[in-house]
Amino acid sequence: MFTARISGELWQHAIYPSPEEGWQIYSSAQDADGKCICTVVAPAQNMCNRDPRSRQLRQLMEKVQNITQSMELLDLRTNRDLQYVRNTESLMKAVDVKLKTASDNPRSLNPRSLQELKDKVTQLLPLLPVLEQYKTDARQISRVREEVRNLSLVLMAIQEEMGAYDYEELRHRVLLLETRLHSCMQKLGCGKLTGVSNPITIRASGSRFGSWMTDTMIPSSDNRVWSMDGYFKGRRVLEYRTLNDFMKGQNFVQHLLPHPWAGTGHVVYNGSLYYNKYQSNIIIKYHFRSRSVLVQRSLSGAGYNNTFPYSWGGSSDIDLMADENGLWAVYTTIPNAGNIVISRLEPQSLEVLQTWDTGFPKRSAGESFMICSTLYVTNSHLAGAKIYFAYYTNSSSYEYTDIPFHNQYSHISMMDYNPRERVLYTWNNGHQVLYNVTLFQVIKTAGD
Ligand SMILES: *[C@@H]1O[C@H](CO)[C@@H](O)[C@H](O)[C@H]1NC(C)=O
Numbered sequence: 502m503f504t505a506r507i508s509g510e511l512w513q514h515a516i517y518p519s520p521e522e523g524w525q526i527y528s529s530a531q532d533a534d535g536k537c538i539c540t541v542v543a544p545a546q547n548m549c550n551r552d553p554r555s556r557q558l559r560q561l562m563e564k565v566q567n568i569t570q571s572m573e574l575l576d577l578r579t580n581r582d583l584q585y586v587r588n589t590e591s592l593m594k595a596v597d598v599k600l601k602t603a604s605d606n607p608r609s610l611n612p613r614s615l616q617e618l619k620d621k622v623t624q625l626l627p628l629l630p631v632l633e634q635y636k637t638d639a640r641q642i643s644r645v646r647e648e649v650r651n652l653s654l655v656l657m658a659i660q661e662e663m664g665a666y667d668y669e670e671l672r673h674r675v676l677l678l679e680t681r682l683h684s685c686m687q688k689l690g691c692g693k694l695t696g697v698s699n700p701i702t703i704r705a706s707g708s709r710f711g712s713w714m715t716d717t718m719i720p721s722s723d724n725r726v727w728s729m730d731g732y733f734k735g736r737r738v739l740e741y742r743t744l745n746d747f748m749k750g751q752n753f754v755q756h757l758l759p760h761p762w763a764g765t766g767h768v769v770y771n772g773s774l775y776y777n778k779y780q781s782n783i784i785i786k787y788h789f790r791s792r793s794v795l796v797q798r799s800l801s802g803a804g805y806n807n808t809f810p811y812s813w814g815g816s817s818d819i820d821l822m823a824d825e826n827g828l829w830a831v832y833t834t835i836p837n838a839g840n841i842v843i844s845r846l847e848p849q850s851l852e853v854l855q856t857w858d859t860g861f862p863k864r865s866a867g868e869s870f871m872i873c874s875t876l877y878v879t880n881s882h883l884a885g886a887k888i889y890f891a892y893y894t895n896s897s898s899y900e901y902t903d904i905p906f907h908n909q910y911s912h913i914s915m916m917d918y919n920p921r922e923r924v925l926y927t928w929n930n931g932h933q934v935l936y937n938v939t940l941f942q943v944i945k946t947a948g949d
C-alpha cells in the first residue's frame with residue numbers, strides 16, 4: 502500500500518517567517534506497516550497565488566494522489582483476486598490429480614470422468630480474466646514504479662540543493678511547508694476569519710446592484726463565471742467560460758431563467774444555480790447544463806418581497822450561500838423578530854436540515870457570508886463597513902468581531918465566500934471585486 506501522508510501543526514504567518522523556496526517532493530520511505538510515505542514540500546510563500554510554481558506543486562500533489570489511488574486500487578483488486586484464486590486452488594488440485602491419473606493410465610478415462618474433468622475445467626474459466634487483470638496490474642505497477650523513481654530523482658536533486666541546511670532545520674521547514682500546502686489544497690483547512698484583504702477589481706460592468714460568482718462546490722474544475730445584473734425581477738444569467746473571459750466581457754452564453762429572481766443572494770453549487778423566486782420565499786434550483794428547474798421549495802416562514810432585507814434593501818431577504826460544509830440560507834421570519842436565521846439546506850431537495858437563530862437584526866446587517874460553518878456579518882453596505890459579528894453554528898454561539906475591509910466603491914450589494922478559491926466575491930457599486938481572506942487555522946495531524 503502507498504499513502505501520501507501529510508502532517509501538520511499550527512500555522513501562523515507571524516510566528517514562522519520563512520524564506521522563499523520552490524516546490525519539492527521531499528522524501529519517500531516506508532513506515533512500520535510497510536506503507537510508503539510521501540512527503541510534499543511546498544514553498545512557504547506565495548503558495549496560494551497563481552504563479553507557475555504553485556501550479557507545478559498542485560500537479561505534483563495530484564501525481565502523488567494519483568499514485569496513491571492506483572496503489573489502493575491495485576491493493577483492493579489483488580486482495581479480491583487472491584480470495585478467488587484461493588477458492589479455485591482446490592479445484593485446480595482436483596483437476597491436476599485427475600489428469601495425472603489419466604496420463605498414467607489412459608484407459609481409466611471413461612466418458613463419465615471425462616465429463617467430470619470438463620466440468621471442473623469449465624469452473625476454472627473465470628480465472629482467465631483474473632490472470633489477464635494481473636498482467637494489466639503488472640504493467641500499472643511498473644508505471645507506478647517509474648513514477649516513484651521520477652519523484653525520488655526530484656527528491657535527490659533537492660537534497661543536493663539543500664545540502665547547506667542541517668537536518669533539523671529542514672525537518673522543521675518540511676512541517677511548516679506541509680501545513681501551508683494543506684491550507685492551499687483547501688481540503689482540511691478550516692478556521693476563523695482574521696482578515697479580508699487585497700481587493701482586486703476584476704471588472705466594472707452592470708448596474709449598481711447585482712451578483713456574480715463561480716461554482717462553490719469542492720472539488721470542482723468548473724471555471725465558469727456567472728453574472729446576474731440587478732435585484733428586481735431579473736431573468737437573464739450570463740455565463741462566461743473563464744474569469745479571463747469575464748474580465749474582457751467575451752465568450753459568454755445566456756440563460757433565461759423560467760422564473761425571475763429577487764435580491765442578489767444567489768449561489769452556484771455543483772453546476773446548479775440556487776436563487777430566490779421573485780415575490781415569494783421559494784428557492785429554485787436551476788440546473789445549467791440541462792437548462793431546467795430541478796426543484797423548488799418554499800423556505801418556511803422566511804420573509805420576502807423586501808420585508809426583511811439587508812441594510813441596502815433590494816429584496817435581499819433571502820441570501821443563499823455555500824461553504825466547505827454545504828449549502829445555507831440566511832434570512833429571517835416574523836417569529837424570529839427580524840433577527841438573522843441560518844438554515845442548512847439539503848442541496849437535492851432543498852429541505853431544511855437544521856436552523857440557528859443568531860439574534861442579530863437582519864436590517865442592521867450590510868451583507869453576510871459563511872466560512873467553515875461560521876456566519877460573518879458586516880455592519881453596513883457603505884464606506885467604513887467592517888465585519889462586525891460572527892455566529893458559530895458548531896457551538897451555537899456568537900461574538901462581536903472587528904475585521905475591517907476596504908470598501909472602495911462604497912456600495913456593496915453582494916458578498917459571498919467561495920470555499921474552493923478562498924476569496925470573497927463582491928458586487929461593489931457596479932464593480933466586481935475579489936478579496937482574499939485570511940483564516941487562522943489549526944490543522945489536525947492526519948493519519949496518526
Ligand atoms: C491575494 O491573492 C492573490 C492571488 O489571488 C495573491 O497574489 C496575493 O499575494 C494575495 N494576498 C495576500 C495578502 O495574501
Ligand SMILES: *[C@@H]1O[C@H](CO)[C@@H](O)[C@H](O)[C@H]1NC(C)=O
Pocket residue numbers: 560561563564567
Ligand atoms: C491524475 O489522474 C487524472 C485522471 O486519471 C489525470 O487526468 C491527471 O492528468 C493525472 N495527473 C497527473 C499529474 O498525472
Ligand SMILES: *[C@@H]1O[C@H](CO)[C@@H](O)[C@H](O)[C@H]1NC(C)=O
Pocket residue numbers: 644647648651
Ligand atoms: C519519468 O521521467 C521521464 C523523464 O523526464 C519521462 O519521460 C517519463 O514519462 C516519466 N515517467 C512517468 C511515469 O512519469
Ligand SMILES: *[C@@H]1O[C@H](CO)[C@@H](O)[C@H](O)[C@H]1NC(C)=O
Pocket residue numbers: 691692693873875893895896
Ligand atoms: C467552532 O468553529 C470556530 C471557527 O472555525 C472554532 O474556532 C471553534 O473552536 C469551533 N468550536 C467548536 C466547539 O468546535
Ligand SMILES: *[C@@H]1O[C@H](CO)[C@@H](O)[C@H](O)[C@H]1NC(C)=O
Pocket residue numbers: 771772848
Ligand atoms: C453533484 O451533481 C451530480 C449530478 O450533476 C450528482 O450526481 C452529485 O451527487 C452532486 N454532488 C453533490 C455533493 O451534491
Ligand SMILES: *[C@@H]1O[C@H](CO)[C@@H](O)[C@H](O)[C@H]1NC(C)=O
Pocket residue numbers: 780781806
Ligand atoms: C410586494 O411588494 C410590493 C411593493 O411593496 C407590493 O406592491 C406587492 O403587492 C407585494 N407582493 C407580494 C406578493 O407580497
